[in-house]
Amino acid sequence: MTTITDSALEAVSGIQDGATVLIGGFGKAGQPVELIAALLEHGATELTVVNNNAGNGDEGLAALIGARRVRRIICSFPRQSDSHRFDEEYRAGRIELELVPQGNLAERIRAAGAGIGGFFTPTGYGTMLAVGKETRVLGGVGQVFELPIHGDAALIAAHTADRQGNLVYRKTARNFGPIMATAAAATIAQVGSVVPTGELDPENVVTPSIFVSTVVDLGAGKETL
């Protein structure tokens, strides 16, 4: 059953040092900024973080990296005009990078959530990113074997939850949320509002509550102000 809380700090308090944390978002869209701030406050360190990017600007994931809580990052696109926090840590040799083609990243997360032990894909075949990996020619096409990416925790942002823990997203902020929710032992979702159970149309639910451990209601208290 999903727990509903208004405390982001309480929600992330089970994340241990050395944990693998899947963090949703593509750039700033869908990035669970409040949950990342809570993780920073909570103090867990030596983390492996899985995200498409490696932080933008100075907030959110960039702040976590800047505070040297991240030992290793698995991502597709670390280098950006505003990725200075990551750049600094990487050049100083304080953070390890596993670079993954974006579709392989998504599919490896999906595979973890679906109980798939690994898969062959043409993406990356014959490139630097396939070095050291098992390859096969299947159906006349060179393919690379890729392993699933499981998380100890997933931190995601959704638009609205119901009290059951079902989630809906908004526009391109959906990105990694639905697949990361399936791939972690504990999924924590921050949402703008929580509505009574029954108010979300079941046809429109994107992430069913079975994948959600905790909902952090960022809108809690705001409606009474």
Added chain:
Amino acid sequence: MSAQRNAPLSREELAQRVASDIPAGSFVNLGIGQPTLVSDYFLPDQNVILHTENGMLGMGRQAIGDEIDDDLINAGKIPVTELPGAAYFHHADSFAIMRGGHLDVCVLGAFQVSASGDLANWHTGEPDAIPAVGGAMDLATGAKRIFVMMTLFGKDGKSKLVPVCDYPVTGIGCVSRVYTDVAVFDIEYGRVTVTDTFGITVAELQSRLDVPLDVAPGLSGG
């Protein structure tokens, strides 16, 4: 159709040419950078549907003013608009669109393209560069046809159409056509055919490339 013209194409003319070659009703992904210019030149009745890999089909133009919405961005993280009939989906579905061969055309920039259609566009290979790949390798291997858009010669005067890429490759044998400011090339079965020239003769083109060129019917070899 082959064509000859007596001056190189500007960036805008090149984008217009690529747009005009995309069949009506195609599902298309335009790579970050120069390829995004192509979207300015689709005709309304061309009904091209744009995919952006962060999770949307039916992407509209760049958002301005009040249209800007932090939850609605493209793969380059630029705010965009949605068109009627648009759809949103998560990343695994979005990359299934690419990896599963559902896109008709993908237009990408390149550092180099080889005579056998290998693409190099993600990494300069410099030892101190921080590598970033994004969706480049998925696009290169997944779309039905890959068009490359680039200037043919670098600032050092060297051709970017080469016998073998010396930059790290993004995909093997994946490029089907190369649009440049001075010529258009088809790549098929390891053969490169020049189909259009702009401000250069085929003879001069051949003299500056280390790749043997076939010449399309209707294009003068002189």
